[in-house]
Amino acid sequence: MNQQGQLAGHGVHAHAGARYEGGYASYLEVTTAQEMLxxxxxxxxxxxxxDQLAPRTPNAVTTP
Known part of the structure; x- marks a missing residue:
């Protein structure tokens, strides 16, 4: 996942926390958001x- 996805995850987590603090959501919503993040x-x-650990295959050199 890219940086945008991480930022979106932080936003979802913050929103869930605010909803919980305001009494609009259960703690399950907060923990689900934490898990997604x-x-x-x-x-x-x-x-x-x-990508770094993927095996590298040498370039095959063919002779005529």
């Missing part, structure tokens, strides 16, 4: 790492 952050960390 964590998943987005984890995906953002793992994606570049997967």
């Amino acid at each position: 964590f998943d987005a952050q984890l995906a953002a960390i793992q994606a570049p790492r997967a």
Whole structure:
């Protein structure tokens, strides 16, 4: 996930927290938003790492 996705996750988490504080949402909504944010952050960390750890195949050189 890209940085925009992470920022959106932070916004969802903040909104859920405000709704909970105002009495408009259950704590389950807050924890669900936290889980979504964590998943987005984890995906953002793992994606570049997967590229770095991917096996490299050497370019095949063919002779005529």
